[in-house]
Amino acid sequence: MAIDKQALRKRALLLAEAGGKNVAAALVAEFHISRQAANRHLMQLVKDGDIVPSGLTKARIYQAAIKQEAGQLFPREGLAEDLVWRSIGAPVVKDLPENVRDIWHYGMTEMINNAIDHSGSPGIRVAIRRTALHTFGLVADDGEGIFLKIQRALGLADPRESILELAKGKLTTDPKNHTGEGIFFSSKMFDSFTIFSGNLRFLHDDGSRGFLMEHPADAPGTFVCMELANDSTRTPNDVFYQYAAPDELSFDKTVVPVRLAQYEGEKLVSRSQAKRLTARLEKFKTVILDFTGVESIGQGFADELFRVFAAAHPALDLVPMHMTTAVQDMTNRILAGRDMKQVLP
Numbered sequence: 001m002a003i004d005k006q007a008l009r010k011r012a013l014l015l016a017e018a019g020g021k022n023v024a025a026a027l028v029a030e031f032h033i034s035r036q037a038a039n040r041h042l043m044q045l046v047k048d049g050d051i052v053p054s055g056l057t058k059a060r061i062y063q064a065a066i067k068q069e070a071g072q073l074f075p076r077e078g079l080a081e082d083l084v085w086r087s088i089g090a091p092v093v094k095d096l097p098e099n100v101r102d103i104w105h106y107g108m109t110e111m112i113n114n115a116i117d118h119s120g121s122p123g124i125r126v127a128i129r130r131t132a133l134h135t136f137g138l139v140a141d142d143g144e145g146i147f148l149k150i151q152r153a154l155g156l157a158d159p160r161e162s163i164l165e166l167a168k169g170k171l172t173t174d175p176k177n178h179t180g181e182g183i184f185f186s187s188k189m190f191d192s193f194t195i196f197s198g199n200l201r202f203l204h205d206d207g208s209r210g211f212l213m214e215h216p217a218d219a220p221g222t223f224v225c226m227e228l229a230n231d232s233t234r235t236p237n238d239v240f241y242q243y244a245a246p247d248e249l250s251f252d253k254t255v256v257p258v259r260l261a262q263y264e265g266e267k268l269v270s271r272s273q274a275k276r277l278t279a280r281l282e283k284f285k286t287v288i289l290d291f292t293g294v295e296s297i298g299q300g301f302a303d304e305l306f307r308v309f310a311a312a313h314p315a316l317d318l319v320p321m322h323m324t325t326a327v328q329d330m331t332n333r334i335l336a337g338r339d340m341k342q343v344l345p
Contacts (some may be wrong), residue, residue, distance in 0.1 A: 003031060008041055013064060013133045016051045020062040050132040064131040068092045071127030076119065076141070081112035084126055092128045093135060099235040103189045103228055104128075104137065106236050110182035111139040111224045117174065119143030121221060134191075134229055142221040145197040149173060161276060163202050164260040166195075169243070170251065170283050181251055188239045192227040252285040259293040269298025274305040281309075286317045296326040302334045 008031055015023045027038040042062060045051045051062045070088045089108045093101050108128070115124045121141035128137045143149075150162035153173035165171045172180035187193040187204040195202040243253045261277040262268050281287050289305075310318055320331065 003033060003037075005041075007031075008033075009045065010133065012042060012045060012062070013050060013131070016045075016062045016064040017131060017133065020051075020064075023062045024060075064133070067130045067132060069127070069129040071125070071129075071138075073123050073125045076116055076121055076124050079112075079116050079124065081109040081116065084112050085109050088126050089128050089137070092130050096135070096230050097232075100135075100228060100230060100232055102236050103232070103234065104135065104226075107186040107189055107193075107226055108137055108139065110186050111226075114182060115139055115141045115143075115222070118146070118149065119222060130230070132230075134227055137226040138223065140221060140223045145220065146195060146222045147197045147200050158263075159198065160200060160263060163200065164256075164276065165280070166202055167260055168256055168280060169254045170280065184251075184254075185236075185239055185243075186226070188242070189234065189236060190226045190228050191232065192225075194223075194225045196223040196225070197221065253288070254281075254284050254286075255288040255290055256281070257293075258289050258291050262294075267296065267298065268294060268301045271300045271304040271308075274301045274309065278305060278309045282313050282316060284316065286319065289318060289320045290322055291320060291324070291327050292322040294327060295324055297330050299330065299334075302330045306331055306334045307337070 008027060011030065012023060012027060015026055024035060024038040024042060027033065027041065028035055031038075042051070042053075045062075046053055049065055049067070052065050053060055053062050055061050068091075070092055072088060074084060085105060085108055089104055090101075093104050096104075108126070112124065112126060115121065119141040121143035123142065125138065125140040128135065130136075144152075147159040147162040150156070150165060150171070150173065151159045154162075154165065156162060156165075166183055169184035170180045171184075183195075187202075191205070193204045240251075243251055256277065258268070258277060261273050266273075268274075306318070310316070320327075323331065
């Protein structure tokens with residue numbers, strides 16, 4: 001059977017990006033080829049400058065070669081994001097497809113502008129690195145930290161609540177000068193988009209949805225890391241239209257991961273948790289409530305969400321998805337009670 005050389009090449013490059021250990025053995029197992037054939041393919045990638053070998057033959061590691069990279073620490077005062085993009089980002093992605101260049105242009109300039117306007121940091125570090133398969137970007141500052149800043153601006157009880165607010169979208173601490181759309185749309189355009197600040201991180205991966213994880217390093221400031229496949233077919237408009245109302249270009253639709261309303265070890269049972277979840281949702285016309293990772297909900301939480309909040313905002317379309325049977329049953333109980341009250345004299 002003929003070997004799909006393109007598939008083998010891509011798999012080898014992915015393994016190299018993932019650490020590069022036992023690459024030949026993995027190719028032998030996955031593509032049913034001999035060890036010698038696997039090594040020949042790997043040597044061709046080395047010759048092409050796509051991977052770099054290190055170590056002895058039996059324990060050889062293949063790492064993704066850096067095709068291009070650029071980076072610089074800029075003083076924040078007087079900095080302009082378009083100038084940074086032209087000097088750092090654009091040269092690295094100039095020969096990639098237009099849609100990929102457009103995503104990098106949008107995402108990098110939005111994140112640099114956020115750091116300029118919000119971080120208060122003396123300097124901003126911008127870096128971009130390209131391999132054969134992917135390009136990786138970084139925008140970092142030594143300021144207050146995005147989650148603490150959002151907590152302070154919105155009067156939140158805990159910085160972890162900032163993650164939920166970011167996931168909703170339309171969040172800004174400076175409404176006169178910002179729409180609050182930059183992070184939301186950037187996080188959806190990239191294959192991977194991560195914000196590290198303090199001991200928290202916000203992560204969005206293509207194929208999954210944003211979620212909260214605690215990060216052990218209590219690093220100062222904010223680090224935004226972006227990753228995109230060099231052959232991605234996604235366009236910025238694909239993302240914009242996904243969250244626009246039908247026949248409109250306005251940002252009127254959002255997807256909210258419901259599990260962000262709960263902290264580790266908690267159940268979603270209280271009205272206060274539901275109120276935290278629904279804060280600012282009246283800014284949208286359609287809200288998709290993604291219950292992935294939520295096993296059950298309490299009566300108080302469900303009633304506050306599906307009866308009290310829904311009744312207070314009748315023009316808002318709440319669309320639940322990915323419910324477990326337990327969540328669906330509780331929701332149905334609340335909806336049945338709500339409908340019964342509406343028909344009673």
